[in-house]
Amino acid sequence: MKYISTRGQVAPTGFIDAILMGLADDGGLLVPEQLPQLSEETLKQWQQLSYQELALEVFSLFVNNEIPRADLKKLVDDSYSTFRHEDVTPVHQINEGLYVLELFHGPTFAFKDVALQFLGNLYSYISRKNNSIIHILGATSGDTGASAIEGVRGKEGIRICILHPHQKVSKVQELQMTTVSDTNVLNLSVEGTFDDCQRIIKELFADVDFKHQYHLRAINSINIARILAQTVYYFYAYFQLANKGQAEKISFSVPTGNFGDIFAGYLAQQMGLPIHKLILATNENNILARFVNEGLYQPGDFRGTYSPSMDIQVASNFERYLFYLYGGDAATVTSLMAQFKAEGRIVIPEQLLKRVQADFSAYSVDNEDCLNTIQEYHEKYGYLLDPHTACGVAASDKLAADGEVTVALSTAHPAKFDESIRLRNISQTYPEQIQALFDKPQNQIVVDGTNEEIKKQLLTFF
Ligand SMILES: Cc1ncc(COP(=O)(O)O)c(C=O)c1O
């Protein structure tokens, strides 16, 4: 298995080099050259595996023997030993047609831990084996940052710098990132939005000399390892339902911002997992829902919402999907991305829009609807949804047909977004790990967010 760039200007590369490259050196994103095709028999064999066993099988397909199986198994086992639930990502039934896939049982109470516990350990493994320096640069709307920091804090040979939008993350997210006292962690709080943070890091990664000189590595879903690790729970959730006798027409509803999580589901489907529908749920920052419904990809005005981690206009992984949509035609993807940079929009032709609408259904959930959904499910089922999960559930309520079963991805624990939940007079008790954060001192540097200023901070830190 080799990895190629969506822009076609990078020689096919192996797994570890792909992880280290992060953003492709031609400015594109890496994807597997070919997707493994799983037979019905393989899927049947996988159905009884534990989460860790399944993750080992899935990763083995992509790692191409670059990591001995015993080492890979240890990486997997170590990564998921930090989760509080023995199933790692359990499914919880809400009603006849709706299950919630709880992805928040990791150390930072968000789905990012599933991939970032693994990626943190993988970086540490590569650093030890190759005696190489790992300097991580990441952007976050709140969850990736906390989770990435947790994945590498205190690890020898690794330093991490995370950019988050100043005062646009929840209090708990801010505390999770900024109360970490390990000296290998730097938090920069950028005057701007998540899109600004993501643009800055992509521009710095695209400066290939700078990237190589300072050994810059990615932990965002820019890094293909993130996406691959996130495919595992689609399989696992599907198998959990199949084991309950529920194997017909299973759809997934995915709260979406940077398009990484739902893209992982798309890859699982392309590999042979018989997912019925992929429902793409956005908040009021709805560029992706508009794209699926109208064929126009164009940022709107930034909206601060109750689901701040999805307050994203420019969805990084959209480029990966375009690559598949255009049948792997890197030249077309390159010119579409150039057009997006110049004109701020991409329009796709009618026949491709049909294909997009066969791949996804999409719904944009407004602020009121998000809170109504939290309240309704709390009152009716005694289940507290976080606002991101609520977007996924609201979209599923809107788009799933009678008789279909939907698995809504629960991407964060509600305690991370108490500000939003309290608006409906719902009170919750924080898990003790979160409560403890409020007594700790914070460390962060507020920056105005020019590339030059960020570079200066990085040079001092790395
Ligand atoms: C809690 C939560 N839900 C959903 C999302 C959206 O996921 P993605 O960016 O992979 O589309 C994010 C951010 O990534 C998030 O932090």
Ligand SMILES: N[C@@H](CCOP(=O)(O)O)C(=O)O
């Ligand atoms: N919502 C994310 C945004 C970054 O997404 P990623 O999947 O590319 O890391 C966050 O919480 O930071």
